[in-house]
Amino acid sequence: MKKLNLPFGLLSIVIAAFTLSACQHPDRSSAIPKTDTIPVALRPLVNSGADASFEATGTFTTDDETLLGFKSGGVIEKIYVREGDAVNVGQLLARVHMDEVDARMSQVKLSVEKAQRDYERAYKLYHDSVATLEQMQNAKTALDVARQDLKGIQFNKQYAEIRSTSNGYVLARLAQEGQVVGPGTPVFQINGANEGNWELKVGVSDRQWAVIQEGDTAQVQADALGDRSYRAVVRSKSEGLDPASGTFSVYLRLLEKPAGKVATGMFATAKMRGSRSKQTTWQIPYEALLDGNGKEGYVFISNDGKTAKRVKVMLGAIAADEVTVLAGLENAEALVVSGSPYLVDGAAIKVVKTK
Structure with a gap:
């Protein structure tokens, strides 16, 4: 190698020029910023229908099937059928002791008779200018109330008996003779099998x-x-x-x-075979789902294998390790099944595994 003998001043100028030239032409490879890529695993999406059959x-x-009971309750006097017996519409099945019901009806009838007499007397006194109009009206109101009480007790007496509502069978007998039952307590269960x-x-x-x-x-x-x-x-x-x-x-x-x-x-x-059996669905791994709330959630998809896209999906059944997606993946080709927590919408990805 030949050694150059340059004066000190000229050598300084050459070194300065070389340094300036290096500053004016930097390395382009180091000037271009590099974008990080996230390694992910993809699964091709294949839509499928729900179970056809x-x-x-x-x-x-x-x-x-009907549960039958007494409206007013009481002590069961007689039960006429057993479990498994065939019954017809209107057939008498059971009844309660009527002594209490009859006594109540007698009281109400006496109340109606008294109210009728009071009203007739007030009516005459009013027309003789002895009683006031208010007194006559009050007597009429008391008579009307007594009559309505009589209608109520007559209605309740009808339901002191249990009668079959259909042609069928006694499925269950839930009470026994002599038992005290309350209003509405089931005594029989019947059905309309013969219908x-x-x-x-x-x-x-x-x-x-x-x-x-x-x-x-x-x-x-x-x-x-x-x-x-x-x-x-x-x-x-x-x-x-x-x-x-x-x-x-x-x-x-x-x-x-x-x-x-x-x-x-x-x-x-x-x-x-369900009529909705042709409905398009997707089965995806549970770990691919982000921010799920039972009805909807988010997943990452990729159509080019280079970029991740965050999409909203509608959810169906959720199992221990699998989720049914009802909508949202119609235009997707592959699902990100690994690496999703590190992604953002539009992030660059590197496929390291395809499942």
Whole structure:
């Protein structure tokens, strides 16, 4: 290497020029800011329908099961039927001792007679200018009140007996002769089985409940009725969870009269298909959901694999590790299932795993 021998002053000028040139042309790679990318895991979104068809078990009942009792209560004098007995409309089932009712009616009748005499006397005295108009009007009011009391006791006497409200069977007898019962206390449970109003009460999950509507059809089959299936239709569905079974109740009315004998409580199976079964839904992992409140929440999606987008979704059933999304993902291609807590809307992402 050849060594340059430059005067000290000239060497200083060369060094200064080189330094200035370096300041005027910085490194471009260090001048451009770098944006952090968040590593995430994506899952392709595939919409699916709710269960197209399913089976549910339940028990037979009728739509007119009724609890019968006495309006005024008292001591039960006589019960004429037992559990399992067939009954007809208007048939006498039980009655209470009438002594108290009859005594009360006698008192009211005497009150009416006295009020009638008082009014007639006041009426005559008023027209003879002895009694005032107010006295005659008060006597008339007392008579009207006594007559209304008589109507009330006559009405109550009718309900000192229990009569069947339908053609059916006694499902339960809840009291015995000689027992004191209060007003409205159930004494019998009956149904209208002979009217043919049979229906099947089945328990379904929340997801199945969501796709069922009134009027949907079903096929009912019971071991006690042989291999034949019977057409049924959804009459109604409950609007709340049954705490005893942990399911939602759906009532299926039979459209055909069973060929065999049917009893309340008999088990059967229903094959059902909800009319909302084509509804688009998505099943997403619970950890992908952000800020969920039971009805709605937020998730991050990505359509290009490079940018995350925060979207609002409507929620359906929520399980231990999975959430049903009813709406909000129609235009999404992939869901961020890992790394969501570190993202903001529009953040750059790096796909490290696809689930």
